Amino acid sequence: MNPNQDPAFWGPARAHLVRFGGSFAPVIIEQAKGSYIYDAEGRAILDFTSGQMSAILGHSHPEIVEAVSRSVGSLAHLFSGMLSWPVVRLAEALAGILPQPLSRSIFLSTGAESNEAALRLAKLVTGGHEVVAFAQSWHGMTGAAASATYAHGRKGYGPAQPGSFAIPAPNSYRPAFGDRERYDWKAELDYGFDLIDRQTTGALAAFIAEPILSSGGVLDLPEGYLAALKSHCERRGMLLILDEAQTGLCRTGTMFAFERDGITPDILTLSKTLGAGLPLSATITSPQIEEAAHEKGFLFYTTHVNDPLPAVVGLKVIEILLRDRMAERVEAAGARLRDGLAAIKQRHACVGDVRGRGLLLGLEIVKDRESREPDHNRGDRITAKCLDLGLSMNVVRLPGMGGVFRIAPPLTVSDDEIDLGLTILDDAIGAG
Numbered sequence: 060m061n062p063n064q065d066p067a068f069w070g071p072a073r074a075h076l077v078r079f080g081g082s083f084a085p086v087i088i089e090q091a092k093g094s095y096i097y098d099a100e101g102r103a104i105l106d107f108t109s110g111q112m113s114a115i116l117g118h119s120h121p122e123i124v125e126a127v128s129r130s131v132g133s134l135a136h137l138f139s140g141m142l143s144w145p146v147v148r149l150a151e152a153l154a155g156i157l158p159q160p161l162s163r164s165i166f167l168s169t170g171a172e173s174n175e176a177a178l179r180l181a182k183l184v185t186g187g188h189e190v191v192a193f194a195q196s197w198h199g200m201t202g203a204a205a206s207a208t209y210a211h212g213r214k215g216y217g218p219a220q221p222g223s224f225a226i227p228a229p230n231s232y233r234p235a236f237g238d239r240e241r242y243d244w245k246a247e248l249d250y251g252f253d254l255i256d257r258q259t260t261g262a263l264a265a266f267i268a269e270p271i272l273s274s275g276g277v278l279d280l281p282e283g284y285l286a287a288l289k290s291h292c293e294r295r296g297m298l299l300i301l302d303e304a305q306t307g308l309c310r311t312g313t314m315f316a317f318e319r320d321g322i323t324p325d326i327l328t329l330s331k332t333l334g335a336g337l338p339l340s341a342t343i344t345s346p347q348i349e350e351a352a353h354e355k356g357f358l359f360y361t362t363h364v365n366d367p368l369p370a371v372v373g374l375k376v377i378e379i380l381l382r383d384r385m386a387e388r389v390e391a392a393g394a395r396l397r398d399g400l401a402a403i404k405q406r407h408a409c410v411g412d413v414r415g416r417g418l419l420l421g422l423e424i425v426k427d428r429e430s431r432e433p434d435h436n437r438g439d440r441i442t443a444k445c446l447d448l449g450l451s452m453n454v455v456r457l458p459g460m461g462g463v464f465r466i467a468p469p470l471t472v473s474d475d476e477i478d479l480g481l482t483i484l485d486d487a488i489g490a491g
Contacts, residue, residue, distance in 0.1 A: 062099035063087050080211075084446065094469050094476045096451065104446065107468045108453045112273065112305045112419075114336035116379060117469040123335055126375045127368070133491075135368040139360060148153050151375050153343060156314055158323045160345035169197025170330030172305040173340035176359045177326045178203040178265060181298040181343060184351045186265035189222035191255055191297075195275030196228070198267055198302055207267050210274045213278035224258060226251030228278050232412045232423065233431060244281050252291050258323070258393050265326075266292050267300040270316035276420025276455055276463040280415055285320040298325040298348070304340075305419060308332040309380050310343030310444055312390040312417035319416075335376045339369035385470050392472060393417040399481035400466070407488045409437060418470060422484075424462040437491050438462020444487035450480055 063086045072083070091110075094117055096183040109115060116123060134143060146166060154162040167173050182188050192198065192207040199205060199214065206219035213219075214278065227247055228237055234242035236250070255263070266288065272278040280288075285301075289299035292299045301324040306316035310332060313319060317327075325348060363369075379385070397413065400422055404410040411425035424441065426432040427463045438454045445452045455463045468480065 065099065068099075072392055084325045084451075086446070093117040094472050101104050102449065104449050104451050105468075105476060105480050105483070106451045108451055109467050109469050110336050110469050111331065112465070113331035113334065115308060115310065115332045115470045116376065117471045118336065120335065120379075120471075122375055122379060123337075123372060126371050127337070130368045136366050138362070139362065140362045142365065143367040143370070144391060145367045145374060146365045147241040147349070149341075149370045149373045149377075152374060153329075153341065156377065156381070157327070157343065158318075160347065161323060161327055163346055163349040164341050164343045165359065166370055167340045167342065167361060168338040168363050168369070169199070170328065170340055171201040171204040172361070173304075173330050173342045174198045174207070174267065174300070174302055175201055175327040176342040177300045177302075177328050177344075178207070178267065178347060179324060179359060180342070180352050180357065181265035181300060183355050183357055184368070185264045185296060187222075187262035188220075189224060189259055189263045190220075191224045191226060191263070191266045193228035193268060193275065194225040195270060195272050195278060196225070196267070196269065197232075197272070197274035198269075210272075222262060222264075223258070224255055226255065228272055228275055229284060230276075230278055231281065233412070240257075242281075244284060245287060245343040248284065248291070249286055252295075256295075258483055263295050263297045265298045267270075267302060268322075269302050269304070270306050271311070271415060271419055272464055273305045273419065273467075274455060276421065276423070277415045277465055279416055280320075282320060285317060286322050289322050289324075292325075300324060300328065302327045302328050303332075304328065304330040305332065305467070306416075308376065309385040309389050310417055310419050310467070312393055313386055316416070333373050333376060334369055335372065337369060337372050339373050340362075341373075362401050366418050380470075389417045389470050392470075392474070392477060393420070395474060396420060396466065396477050396481070397469075399477065403481065403485050403488065406485065409434060409488065409491075415466075418467055418472070420466045421455075422464045422466060424464070425485050432454055433462065435462050438464070441484075441487045441491040445483060448483045450483040450487070452484070 090097040150164040194209045198207045199208045206223040229244040236247040237243040307329045324342045400413045412423040415421050424438040426434045442454045453465045
């Protein structure tokens with residue numbers, strides 16, 4: 060019997076686990092190290108999703124393991140009203156790599172939690188309650204974050220929070236304004252805010268955005284878009300929140316994705332990459348906003364706020380990224396990966412588009428390039444074949460879009476591993 064089909068595992072799994080989104084992969088994972096995960100057969104599977112887009116330094120990075128082992132034996136968790144050196148040092152380290160005035164942080168566990176804190180800050184400081192997001196956004200599955208999430212999960216859960224609005228996300232592959240050669244994203248953005256102006260009750264608080272909409276199909280905001288978006292926010296007294304759960308900390312080839320556009324958000328949220336696979340997130344803002352919120356009694360009291368153990372991990376992550384000049388490595392590795400994906404597109408007519416930045420790239424599967432009609436079934440077959448051949452891939456399925464592979468290997472991925480992943484993907488597409 061194949062160890063991955065062990066009924067002693069799958070029987071209890073089916074009997075006792077809640078299914079929360081799609082089906083589970085048909086393998087039992089027993090170990091993860093570097094760029095690979097290992098199943099019950101001992102088979103190495105190249106991980107091109109960095110776990111849940113989080114393990115930016117690979118799995119079981121020895122320095123992370125050592126930091127966790129050392130901290131868990133001495134200082135792991137405290138009463139939320141107490142502070143420790145790791146928390147203060149992590150806040151200081153983030154202030155040191157972020158542009159001013161982003162210099163005040165609160166540390167939490169998940170991306171949704173950091174976005175909840177950001178939205179509460181924005182609502183309290185502005186006095187408004189209305190939040191605008193992109194129609195393909197993903198900001199989490201809790202309360203206000205879920206209300207600002209439009210990529211999935213809207214149906215069947217009752218009303219979203221009052222004042223939840225969406226505008227179209229820019230998509231140069233399927234432009235709504237103009238055509239692909241003359242895509243007018245600025246007109247689209249202006250039109251979106253014109254609709255917001257017609258719907259608002261005068262209580263606009265924030266716009267929350269991802270610089271690259273990953274779950275939305277790896278939609279990279281055009282250069283200049285963030286500056287135009289911030290201008291719209293400023294004219295309406297809104298705060299701009301950037302959710303860099305997947306794009307932050309060198310993933311796109313710069314420390315933070317917003318750096319490319321020369322703007323600074325009012326509030327920044329980090330999560331996945333900050334903990335390198337462990338639960339750590341941060342909400343970071345300016346002294347002016349933090350002081351205003353504090354004066355109004357800002358409350359975000361949680362069990363694991365500012366815990367020392369995850370802060371130790373975040374500190375180590377930043378140390379490694381800076382020491383190893385990871386942004387430069389990602390720029391080179393991302394170019395190699397993108398060139399390889401472009402070559403695959405040339406060989407396979409079902410590949411409609413390659414897009415993204417650094418080591419967060421998307422490859423879209425369509426029935427043909429002329430119609431750009433989504434081919435969900437082929438995307439699923441390619442995913443299954445990749446896993447069979449030893450490559451873990453992730454396909455995003457959205458209405459009106461093809462199967463979009465999110466390709467996000469660890470930042471530590473080697474050139475040989477990139478080439479191996481490209482070869483397996485090429486073979487899987489050919490077989491699919």
